[in-house]
Ligand code: MN
């Protein structure tokens with residue numbers, strides 16, 4: 001008996017993507033990642049991602065969806081949900097009643113949001129109060145350069161956009177931390193207590209207006225500058241959404257440039273590949289739908305998150321254009337919930353069950369279930385659908401692996417998969433492994449990003 005041959009035939013064979021890809025494919029992968037980095041730098045918030053997506057889609061011939069419009073195969077439409085989430089659809093050749101192919105990713109990322117009354121002065125230093133958004137390790141958000149992005153709705157109803165800290169010539173902002181010399185007490189605290197939410201105040205100024213008397217002259221100077229630039233008064237902050245995000249740009253990591261470090265990989269690293277896969281799809285068999293959603297990081301609630309009915313309404317309205325019942329479409333549909341999973345970090349091996357963890361450069365991760373505490377909070381895809389997706393990837397030379405978010409009792413997390421599965425859609429998580437997820441600077445491997453693009457493309461064009 002040839003033991004070597006038997007092992008090859010019977011055991012699982014895993015290989016690093018760089019051992020499997022041709023030089024030509026690696027070149028294509030690197031080129032794709034240049035586009036991805038540019039997206040990362042231009043779309044740091046959900047609003048900026050939607051804006052980027054619309055601009056891109058219009059170049060590819062997409063037009064706004066209108067309820068009741070007449071549609072035929074090959075037509076491309078998009079639905080903009082309040083400038084914070086977007087859906088694309090390419091009409092397929094098959095009757096829509098046979099179902100659609102959905103890829104759903106999210107474009108919101110953990111960050112610091114300004115409170116509704118953010119501005120104050122303390123000992124002639126001006127600061128903004130914040131309330132963090134999503135799951136963060138608070139200490140990671142101190143002493144890094146931050147930029148401010150968002151919108152302010154003024155008393156007259158007009159809206160101004162804010163984007164400051166991204167241009168090389170712009171000032172940036174930051175959250176301070178206590179100097180080590182005086183941190184004896186702080187250093188005794190555990191990581192979740194060492195920096196508390198109320199201490200995530202952003203430094204924004206220190207120059208008082210010249211005056212013989214009066215208090216709050218630094219704050220007044222800041223308000224004067226903001227009034228000159230944006231025409232706002234302090235009350236206008238109450239109707240603003242301003243997000244503080246890391247001001248640094250996406251960069252290649254490593255001497256070999258094989259990885260990308262950036263803010264917001266979770267989940268732009270699935271949003272960009274799924275959007276580009278949709279852009280590159282022309283007249284698929286089944287109608288393809290790509291969703292870039294908001295509010296995933298806070299539990300998907302709200303009218304721009306996937307717990308709301310906006311996806312269902314869109315599919316009902318799309319089905320209506322063909323005189324088809326919306327629920328028939330949903331029940332026959334399939335979805336890749338395109339979100340990240342944890343990548344194995346050699347510095348922190350203890351949280352991983354290595355047999356069931358995702359590794360960098362081993363391809364896109366297919367995750368049958370997420371959740372925590374005994375598979376709570378997950379849709380858990382059926383073996384039949386898992387097998388179908390695996391075979392589709394195998395048949396099209398898409399490098400993939402399976403992964404589970406850490407050891408059974410180490411923690412856990414969820415995605416939008418269950419909200420779409422709850423609409424009676426076959427759904428599974430497919431995404432990119434990430435190191436230091438939810439940190440201001442997250443890391444992914446380029447080959448995994450490219451395999452995500454290929455996976456979404458073959459799914460939409462199946
Ligand atoms: Mn995510």
Ligand code: MN
Nearest residue numbers: 266267297438
């Ligand atoms: Mn996340």
